[in-house]
Amino acid sequence: xxxxxxxxxxxxxxxxxxxxxxxxxxxxxxxxxxxxxxxxxxxxxxxxxxxxxxxxxxxxxxxxxxxxxxxxxxxxxxxxxxxxxxxxxxxxxxxxxxxxxxxxxxxxxxxxxxxxxxxxxxxxxxxxxxxxxxxxxxxxxxxxxxxxxxxxxxx
Amino acid sequence: xxxxxxxxxxxxxxxxxxxxxxxxxxxxxxxxxxxxxxxxxxxxxxxxxxxxxxxxxxxxxxxxxxxxxxxxxxxxxxxxxxxxxxxxxxxxxxxxxxxxxxxxxxxxxxxxxxxxxxxxxxxxxxxxxxxxxxxxxxxxxxxxxx
Numbered sequence: 001x002x003x004x005x006x007x008x009x010x011x012x013x014x015x016x017x018x019x020x021x022x023x024x025x026x027x028x029x030x031x032x033x034x035x036x037x038x039x040x041x042x043x044x045x046x047x048x049x050x051x052x053x054x055x056x057x058x059x060x061x062x063x064x065x066x067x068x069x070x071x072x073x074x075x076x077x078x079x080x081x082x083x084x085x086x087x088x089x090x091x092x093x094x095x096x097x098x099x100x101x102x103x104x105x106x107x108x109x110x111x112x113x114x115x116x117x118x119x120x121x122x123x124x125x126x127x128x129x130x131x132x133x134x135x136x137x138x139x140x141x142x143x144x145x146x147x148x149x150x151x152x153x154x155x
Numbered sequence: 156x157x158x159x160x161x162x163x164x165x166x167x168x169x170x171x172x173x174x175x176x177x178x179x180x181x182x183x184x185x186x187x188x189x190x191x192x193x194x195x196x197x198x199x200x201x202x203x204x205x206x207x208x209x210x211x212x213x214x215x216x217x218x219x220x221x222x223x224x225x226x227x228x229x230x231x232x233x234x235x236x237x238x239x240x241x242x243x244x245x246x247x248x249x250x251x252x253x254x255x256x257x258x259x260x261x262x263x264x265x266x267x268x269x270x271x272x273x274x275x276x277x278x279x280x281x282x283x284x285x286x287x288x289x290x291x292x293x294x295x296x297x298x299x300x301x
Contacts (some may be wrong), residue, residue, distance in 0.1 A: 078254040083271075139267045
C-alpha cells in the first residue's frame, strides 16, 4: 500500500508536469508572440527570474497530478458509494487544481473561473450518471444470472 | 512411519519432506494427498491456534486495518498471507474480487443491489452484507460468464 502511494505520487507528478507543459505549449500558441512563451507574463511578473517562474509552474502542475493520482483512491472506498466518492473527489481536486490553474494561466475574471468550475462539474455529473446506469445494468444482469443459478441448484 | 513437525519462525512457507529409502505406492499416495490438501485448504489463525479450512467453505476474505480476515459460515479467522498473495494462490474459478480490500467466493453471492447514492451492495450466504467497487462490477460480470 505504501509502495502504491509512492508510485502514485511520483507518476502523478510526472504526468501532471508533462500535461502542464503541453497546456503551456497551446497557451503560448494562443498568446502568439515571436518566441516561445514558457510562462504567461502575469505569472512571470510574480517572480524575479524566468527560471524560478518555470520551476514553480512545473512544481504546481506536478502537484495537480499528485492530487488526481491520490484522489483516485477515493473510488476504492466501496463502502462510500459512488455519490460520496464523486463529491469528495470533486471538491478535493477542485480545491487544488482550480486555484493553481487560475494563478498559472487564466485571465482573472470571475466569469472565466465560473465557466472553468461549471465545465468541471458538468463532466462529473455526466460521468456519474453514465457510471450509475452502467452499474445498474450490470447488477441486473448479475442478479438474473444468480437467480438462474439458484433455480438450477434447487432442481 | 514417523511423523515429525519442526517449528521454525523463519520458515515462510511450510515444506514437507519425506525421508525414505525407496519410492513406494504408499509414499506416492501420501505425496498426492498432501499436494491436493494444499490446493483446497488454507491455513489460518484463530484463537485456538493454526487451523486448516476448506476453500469451498470460505465466504469472503477482506482487509481491515492492515489485517486480512477470512470469514466462513462458522467464524472469522486471520489469514497468514496478504490479500494479493491469496488472490494468486486461490482458485480463480471460485473467488472473485469485488473491491481493493475484498475477495468473495462466487458461489456464496446471493444478490447484488445498488442504492440511490450508488453504493453497490453484495449479499452473501449467511446474511453477510458487503460492498463492491464500481470498477470491479464489470469484472464480476465477466467472471460469472455474462
